[in-house]
Every structure is written in structure tokens, then in C-alpha cells.
Amino acid sequence: MHAAEKDVEALLLKERVFRRRPGDVAYPLNHSNDMLNYDNWDHIFFKKCFKSLTMTQFQTPPEVVLDLGCGSGIWVLEAASQWQKSTIVGLDVMDVQPNLSTLEPYKDLARRIKWVHINLLDGLPFPDDCFDFVRISRLGLGVPEDEWQFVLEEVSRVMKPGAALEILEENLIFPYCQAARRRPRPTPLTMDLFPVDSIPSSTRSSMTVFSTSPWDRSDDDLMDGTLKKKTSLSPLQESPTSTHKMYSSSFVPQLSPVPSPPLADSSFHTNPQDHSRLKAAWDAMLSRRFLAPQLITVLPFYLSSCFVDVKTHPTLHIPLPPNSSSSDSKLFCSDYSSSANAFNPEEQFELKRSTGRHSDEEDPRRRDSTLARDPKKVFSWAPMHLARTVQTVKACKEAIWDEYDKLHSPDLPPTITQARLKEGHRAVVSSKSAARESFDRAWDNWENDMADRLGMRDNIMFELLWPEPAGERPDWRVWRNSLDIKPVEQSEPAADICRTIRGFVAWKPQLK
Secondary structure, three states: OHHHHHHHHHHHHHOOOOOOOOOOOOOOOOOOHHHHHHHHHHHHHHHHHHOOOOOOOOOOOOOEEEEEOOOOOHHHHHHHHHOOOOEEEEEOOOOOOOOHHHOHHHHHHHOOEEEEOOOHHHOOOOOOOOEEEEEEEOOOOOOOHHHHHHHHHHHHHHEEEEEEEEEEEEOOOOOOOHHHOOOOOOOOOOEEOOOHHHOOHHHHHHOOOOOOOHHHOOHHHHHHHOOOOOOOOOOOOOOOOOOOOOOOOOOOOEEOOOOOOOOOOHHHOOOOOOOHHHHHHHHHHHHHOOOOOOHHHHHHHHHHHHOEEEEEOOOEEEEOOOOOOOHHHHHHHHOHHHHHHHOOHHHHOOOEEOOOOOOOOOOOOOOOOHHHHOOOOOOOOHHHHHHHHHHHHHHOHHHHHHHHHHHHHHHOOEEEEEEEOOHHHOEEEEEEEOHHHHHHHHHHHHHHHHHHHHOOHHHHHHHHOOOOOOOOOOHHHHHHHHOOOOOOOOOOOOOOEEEEEEEEEEEOOOOO
């Protein structure tokens, strides 16, 4: 049965068709110095967790190394510094690495470091069997799901037999609190059917209660100001002890005005902490580029088709930090110093053989998940990981806007603007979609919400008993204090995740 499954997998992979046009770059983000700074912080964090540059430990340093998606090049520089006889190639689509020949401290390293700038989706410009070690880190936004197989086949081609591949990837998450999403309820319809005092108590007790919701009635039920009898309603039963009499038609139901259904754009004025519309645009952006939001789930399948002895570690789920002034933020503050000591990197990043199949292991609610046992375990790191995720999303802002415009422009009325021409001073009325205004408002709410979760002000005030600093408050603090709603309390601290990370190590088969 296993052989048959392998045959089916091989057939499907051979018949794949790429959605991307040759030469196109899938990356939806705009690179910035902030992005590079967070990449550098990521490197420092994982280097401390691994107690090494890599998850796997080499008996002797690899001689020729390839770093795919090298970013700022910080890993390449450290690898060249530690492995003094190794040649390191850093490949990236962006030319943002330092010119080492002009930097005095790195002139010696420049002889063993080479930067290559190409789109790896179009193939790797290296001969077969030339690298002893290949590293891939956080390429999820740059490789469509239907091209991971091709990328890994190219990686396998340029690796020497028996060489190691290391991948460190994460799911493509839009961070927000799902509990903040609220659905507006229709305005209840109030009605007085009869003057209460004029109806005998025995009769009042036997009357059928009508629904007060205007959305539960048809137009026929409200015709001519009278209540039309429904066939589905059971007739009123007369109480045996009462003397039932008919009331005159002057006692007609007194209906309050029926509210009109909400306008199409009124739903855009929602809870400022409800970022579901931006999340929908984020998902649409990933879908249009065929990027896998649950990347760490599908990677084992592609790895098992090209490599052997695939190993991985338990998925690292990092909870979304709470808002300021919430009960969870106080717990976060009290556990801030102790949580770092409770985290065991050796246990978290212990490599075990992977099954190579889709699994729900990355579900943060599973019992064997590290943070499911203690959802506050890495809270001290959560703000920095959230900051990294937020910066990634911010770098995709214009791509998210493109999808937001497609999703919501038809639901919004035009905005009328006045423009006066120089010639003849003639007034011209032009119209444009209000989607951008809605998007900017939603984006500001999301940024302020994330800044509130990242802020250290509450932590410092709580731990050190300091008063609030004097002077003008930051924008996110003003936003938080202006909310008419209470901060959302999360019943499950690990339900909202700001980052989900998983590493893989695999080897190219030896020649037989």
C-alpha cells in the first residue's frame, strides 16, 4: 500500500502546473531596514535556542554552504566567521547585503563569501552536487505552494550525496484577537398589542406571544396597519372561567416604525478590535499568489519526496500578547521574569523522525504541543515575536489593500470630491471608491491594537510601581483609552497565536 501511495504522489508531482508566470516574483512585501532588523533579531533568538548556528550538529564544518533567502546576510557572516575554512554563498532576490570589500573588519571574510541575486523560483545557477549544506529560512511568502516541489528538487540537485538540508519556516499568520469579532444584532421591534389594563387577566394569560423581531415577519404581516392572522398560529383558547368578548377594531396593534435594514457600509463601523476584514484581505492575498498559510503542515510531504531521514521538532506556538489593562496582561507581567527560565530550548527543538505526512501536530490545542501544556511559557518573548509578525504584515500593506479593494469596493458608496480646474475655474465633481478610507481606518485600528499589545508601559508600571509618565501619550494609548468597549478577555490564552514556527532537517540520499 505504501508503494502505491508513493506512485500516486510521484504522478501528481510530475503533472503539476505552475500558476506563476516565468520571471514573476511571488513576494508581496516591500523590504525595509525594519524588516532586516527583525530578521537579525530572529537570528539571535534561534542561535541562542539552538546553541549553534544550526539545528543539526556537524562533526566537521561543511566546506561549501548555500543560504537560500539570506536576507541581510547576518547568518552568512557568522557562519563564515565560525567555519573558517568554509565557502558560504548567500542567495536572495533583493540586493540588501553589505559590500564586504569596503568594510575593513570583513575584508578577510569577503574572499569566502559570495552574494547571488536571482529569483530561485526560476532555478538555481549552480552545477550538480556542489554544496555540503543548504539552509532555507522563512521563505513562505516567496514560494507558491505549487512550486515548493520544484524548489526542493533544485536544492537536492545542487547538494552533494549525503549533504544536509535545514529548513526553518513558519505559518503565514495575520495576528489579531478572534474573540473581538462581533455580529451586530437587529434593532428589536417594540409593539403594544392591546391596552393592557382593558384586557381581563385570564384572557391575557392565554394570549399567544408574538415575536418582536422585525426580520421574522413578512410584508404581508404588516399590511394596512393591521396584524394579519397567520395560518401557522394556533387559535387563542378561551379560559373556561372567563367571559371572553370580542374587542373592537379600534384596538389595533400599535407598531413602532420598522427599522430599515443596515446600509451596506454601516457594517464597516465595527468593533475597533475586530480586524476580520483585514484578515479576509490577507487570506485573499495569499490565495491569489497561491502561498500556503499553513506551510509547516505541507512541507513534510514535499521533503519526503526528495530527501531521506527527515526530522523535525515540536511546533513552537507563540501566543498573541494580551491588550493592556486586561486581566491577562497582569498575569503576563507577573510571569514575565519566570517564564524565560521555564522554557527548555533543548526539549523544544529536539529533533525526531518525521512521518512525512499531513498532520495536526501544529494545532496549539493538542496535548503534545509545548505551549498547550503551559500557554504562558514564552510570554516574555511574545512581544518581540509579535513585532516581527506585525512588521511582516506591514510590509505587505499595499498587496493587502489591493485585495481589500476587490473584496469591499462594491459594498461601499462613492465619495464625492470637488476639484476646480485652472482654466475657467470650472467646478468638476469626481467620485472615487470609499474602500480606501475604510481600509485606512481599519488599518489604523489594527496597528494601534498591535502597538497596545507590544507596549511595555503597563509592564513597567506594574512591576516597578512607577506612575504613568508625564507628557503626551502615544497614539496607541490614546486609541486604547478612547474605546467605549472593555478589553476583550480571552478564555483560551493559546487560542490566538502571533507566530507558529517549525524546523526540519533532511539529507540527500547517498549514492548506491
